Amino acid sequence: MWTDKTIAKAIRDAQTAEADVWLTDGGRVRGEGRLRLRARPNGRVGFYFRYVTAAGKQAQLALGSYDSTGIAGLTLKAARAKAGELSQLYQAGTRDLHALLAHRQAEEAAVREAANRAREEEARQGTFGDLLLAYADMLEKxxxxxxxxxxxxxxxxxxxxxxxxxTKPAKAISTDDCLAIVGKLEDAGTLRQADKLRSYIKSAFRAAINRRIDRERRFGIASNPASDIDKVSGSSNASERALSVAEFRAYWVRVQALEEPRRSVAMLHVLTGGQRMQQLARVTLADVDRDAMLMRLRDGKGRREKPREYWVPLLPEALACVDRLTPEGGFVFSANGGVSPMHTSYISDVAKEVCTAMAEAGELQGAPFTGKAIRATVETRLMKKPYRVSSDVLARLLSHGLGGVQAKHYAHDAMHEEMAEALAKLWRLLNDAPEPVADVIPLRRA
Structure with a gap:
C-alpha cells in the first residue's frame, strides 16, 4: 500500500530517470478497478482509476493531481475515497464511467455557475449604503x-x-438592523440625532418603494423595515426657553456692539423675526425687493418637493443691514461680503458668545440659550400684550403651521401689511419704545 513517502520516492525516481513513473495500488479497491499514480519528471503527480469497459478494453479516469496538504489537489486518502466510490458504481453495473463522470462534472459546473450568478446579482443589487446615499442625492437634486x-x-x-x-443589500435590511443603528445613538445619549437617523432611514426606504430613487428597481425593496419603529423618546422635547423682555433687550444691545459682519448678520436675523438659519443662508440680493421692502425666503422643510416661497417685510433698519453685508457678492447672510453664504451654525455661534457675555454681566435671568431661542422669543413676546399679534400673522411671518387645508386652499392673503406691523412692534419692543395710543375724540351730545 502506498504512503506519502512512496509517492515522494516515485517523484525522485521520475526525475532521476527523466521518465514517467507509474504505480498501481497494491490491492484491489472493492472489486474491479485499481487506483493508479503517475509521477512525472517535473514533480507533478496525478491519480487515475483503471477499469475494464463493457467492450472489454482497459480504460482509466483522471481523478486529479496529488497534494499532501489537500489544498491544491487530492491527498492520498481523498484519492482512495474517490476510487472506492467509482469501484462501487462499477460493481453496481455502471461500465461507462467516463460518461458518468462527465455528467457529474457538468452538473457541478452548473451548480457553480448558478452560485456565481447569484453572487454577481447580489453584487449588482443596491446596498443599504447605496440606498441612503441615493436618498441624499434625491434631496440634493x-x-x-x-x-x-x-x-x-x-x-x-x-x-x-x-x-x-x-454593505448589506438594502432589501435584506431588517427592522432589527435599523433598531441596532438607531440604538447606538440612543445609548450615546444623542436622542435628537437618533430620531433624525430613524427618519432618514424610513424616508429612504419609502422613496425606494415609491420608485423615486429606484427607477430601475435595482434595490428590489418591497417593504419598509423602519416603518414600525417608534419615534425616539425624548428626541423632540420642545424647548420652553424664551428670553424675557429684559434679556431680549440686553441681547439686542450686545448684538449691535459686535464687529462686522457678525453685527449686521445677527441684527438682520432678529429684525426678520428669527427665521430659520438654513433658509437665511440661501437668501441672495435677487431675493430682496427694495421698492416693496420685502425679502423672499424659501421653506424646504417637510415632504414638499419644491420649497414654498414666502416674503418677509423689511424694516428700514433691516435694509441697512443688507447694504452693509453685501458690498461684493450676492449672498445676504454672509461672513465674507456676500461671496458665499454663512454656515448654518454662524448665528448660533454668535448667540452663544453673546449669551456667555450676558451671563458674566449678570444679565441672564434664565438658563443659557442658543440662536434658536430668538425665534421662540419673537413669537412669545409678540403674542403677549401690549402687542397681541395674532397667531395667523406669526405663522405667516415664521413659516410654520401652514400645512392645513385652509392655509393651502383658502388663505391666499400674504398678510404683508400685518407682518410689517408685527415687525414694527418688534422694533419698539427691542428699543423699549411705547406702543402708539389712538386719539379719542369725544362727541358732544346734540
Missing amino acids: AGKASAKAVRNQVLKDVKSASPHLW
Missing part, C-alpha cells in the same frame, strides 16, 4: 437644504459605525 446634513450623518452613523450593514 430637489434643492433640499437638509441634503448635506443627511449625507454627513449616514456616512458617520451608518457607514463608519456599522460597516457590515452599510
Whole structure:
C-alpha cells in the first residue's frame, strides 16, 4: 500500500530517470478497478482509476493531481475515497464511467455557475449604503437644504459605525438592523440625532418603494423595515426657553456692539423675526425687493418637493443691514461680503458668545440659550400684550403651521401689511419704545 513517502520516492525516481513513473495500488479497491499514480519528471503527480469497459478494453479516469496538504489537489486518502466510490458504481453495473463522470462534472459546473450568478446579482443589487446615499442625492437634486446634513450623518452613523450593514443589500435590511443603528445613538445619549437617523432611514426606504430613487428597481425593496419603529423618546422635547423682555433687550444691545459682519448678520436675523438659519443662508440680493421692502425666503422643510416661497417685510433698519453685508457678492447672510453664504451654525455661534457675555454681566435671568431661542422669543413676546399679534400673522411671518387645508386652499392673503406691523412692534419692543395710543375724540351730545 502506498504512503506519502512512496509517492515522494516515485517523484525522485521520475526525475532521476527523466521518465514517467507509474504505480498501481497494491490491492484491489472493492472489486474491479485499481487506483493508479503517475509521477512525472517535473514533480507533478496525478491519480487515475483503471477499469475494464463493457467492450472489454482497459480504460482509466483522471481523478486529479496529488497534494499532501489537500489544498491544491487530492491527498492520498481523498484519492482512495474517490476510487472506492467509482469501484462501487462499477460493481453496481455502471461500465461507462467516463460518461458518468462527465455528467457529474457538468452538473457541478452548473451548480457553480448558478452560485456565481447569484453572487454577481447580489453584487449588482443596491446596498443599504447605496440606498441612503441615493436618498441624499434625491434631496440634493430637489434643492433640499437638509441634503448635506443627511449625507454627513449616514456616512458617520451608518457607514463608519456599522460597516457590515452599510454593505448589506438594502432589501435584506431588517427592522432589527435599523433598531441596532438607531440604538447606538440612543445609548450615546444623542436622542435628537437618533430620531433624525430613524427618519432618514424610513424616508429612504419609502422613496425606494415609491420608485423615486429606484427607477430601475435595482434595490428590489418591497417593504419598509423602519416603518414600525417608534419615534425616539425624548428626541423632540420642545424647548420652553424664551428670553424675557429684559434679556431680549440686553441681547439686542450686545448684538449691535459686535464687529462686522457678525453685527449686521445677527441684527438682520432678529429684525426678520428669527427665521430659520438654513433658509437665511440661501437668501441672495435677487431675493430682496427694495421698492416693496420685502425679502423672499424659501421653506424646504417637510415632504414638499419644491420649497414654498414666502416674503418677509423689511424694516428700514433691516435694509441697512443688507447694504452693509453685501458690498461684493450676492449672498445676504454672509461672513465674507456676500461671496458665499454663512454656515448654518454662524448665528448660533454668535448667540452663544453673546449669551456667555450676558451671563458674566449678570444679565441672564434664565438658563443659557442658543440662536434658536430668538425665534421662540419673537413669537412669545409678540403674542403677549401690549402687542397681541395674532397667531395667523406669526405663522405667516415664521413659516410654520401652514400645512392645513385652509392655509393651502383658502388663505391666499400674504398678510404683508400685518407682518410689517408685527415687525414694527418688534422694533419698539427691542428699543423699549411705547406702543402708539389712538386719539379719542369725544362727541358732544346734540
